[in-house]
Amino acid sequence: MLEIRNLAKSFGGVKATNDVSLDFPDGSLTAVIGPNGAGKSTFFNLITGALKPDSGQVLLDGVDLAGRSPPEIVRHGIGRAFQVASIFKSLTVQETMLAAVSADQRSSAVLHKRFPLPETRDRAEHVMELLSLASKRHRTAATLSHGDQKLLDIALALVLEPKVLLLDEPTAGMGPEERWRMIDKVRELWETQKITVVFIEHDMDIVFKIAPKIVVLCYGRILATGTPDEIRSNSAVIDAYLGTEHAGAAA
């Protein structure tokens, strides 16, 4: 279980994350929404160690990870994918996966053996198949389509076998059809891999369709949490963010 306790971070006078406390039970799927500048990405950066929180705790199964370095936090089981696909542009898909497994198995500093190590294959292969990247294994990452680069980014997080997977806008920059394909993939991963998934998403149709639980951030604070129905009818959320269209659709 991932528990966030009173997490806070300021940039100058701006409170990007302001006293946020949240629980993500094991195996849950949660969407984080909010207007631009609501502190969604900062929230992810604080959990994953990209930023150090000013105060508060990030507890994974009771262990406080707040303020630790990204490699340490990854090793504890929190993986993440990025808003702009963060990949290794000159490596092939297969090399990327194998090297990531090497890193996870702590063999990334091995000098006397040849890459790839035999014990890294099965996991790499498994995740490539899971994300339909196996047929593109010999493609250099830079030559992949935008959607496949996003999949590769998620594959990089997933191949480390995390307990918690944080996806920062998995559908960013995609066309409508591609979006649905991607989000179906995310849902499929969540169902089959039995991991805790938290994702940031802008498309409300997607969020309301697939997320059993939604967190709304606004100006660094939690505006509301709840099921899609609760969020749709929450007056504070409607005022701040949704406008009347979705409220009307719900009614």
Add this chain to the structure above:
Amino acid sequence: MTELEAGRAQALLPVRSGAALQRYRDVLIALIAFAVLASLPMFTGSEALLDFVIRCSAYGLFATSLNLLVGYTGLTSFGHGMFFGLGAYSFGLIMQKLGVPIPVAFVATLAITAVIAAVIGAICVRLKDIYFAFVTLAFQMLIHSTILSWASFTGGDQGLRGGIPRPVFLGIDLANHVHLYVASCALLILGLLAMRQIAQSPFGYTLRMIRDNAARASFLGIDVWRAKLTVFVLAALFASMGGMVMALFVSGAYPEFAYWTISGEGIFINMLGGVSTFLGPMVGTVLLLLLNDTVTRFTEYHGIVLGVVILFFALGLRKGLLDFVAEWYTHRRDAGEGR
């Protein structure tokens, strides 16, 4: 076995034997190259040619080790030559002052290089891009001026004079020109083989990840600082080896070996030969030394000619020679497959 598993096993098999095969292939190529180089004195009496190969060994080890930093890790060091000079001076001084057997001096020099590279690297690899380049350059100048000003120990601007004693060990007499030649070739081939192993190891792929995207590498649990420091020290060791070959060749060590121009030449060599292939710097070494030797014979303005050639590679081809060949080859292969 399900169909999926069967397909997976099939996909895996060629890759599994591929890694082992690659290793045997590399060793085989190294053995052939060594056999060809070592038999050269039997076919030619040209001392100039053997000298040329010895210089290629010294510069080749140095330039290829620089490529571990520049090409594989994305660390553009402008001060890598300090380890070339350090190797030459440490080796020369140990031989002159302590009179130990050559292999002992060789290992001791590597140990000294490792310690100094670890200290300098610990400071430098925290910095990125141009700051890394500047600070490595600063350390290079520090070592160079130490050599110049500590004249009682290093001979100052005169260098290590009086020759480096080269006692016979294991029947090898490095004062003998052919013995020195074969030993240089052996060091070059062994050094290249070791660096090739580093480049193709899991660590080598860690370096590529850091070059492409260091932030992402750290989100995979990789300690980027430690990996950079490790490769900095490893590269320094091979540069130091190159310096030792040079010291044996000229039977001395001179401040120019530790001057920033050595680092500059290393960068030139990498630009000429290319950084995207393992042997690019080796090709660059041969090119640069050939150019140096031929151009200086015709004109005293060889710097201008060299500059024009490098501009041609940098602006014309936009890559090194072997990069160009490798790209042309892949292009042709892909076209052949009808893509």
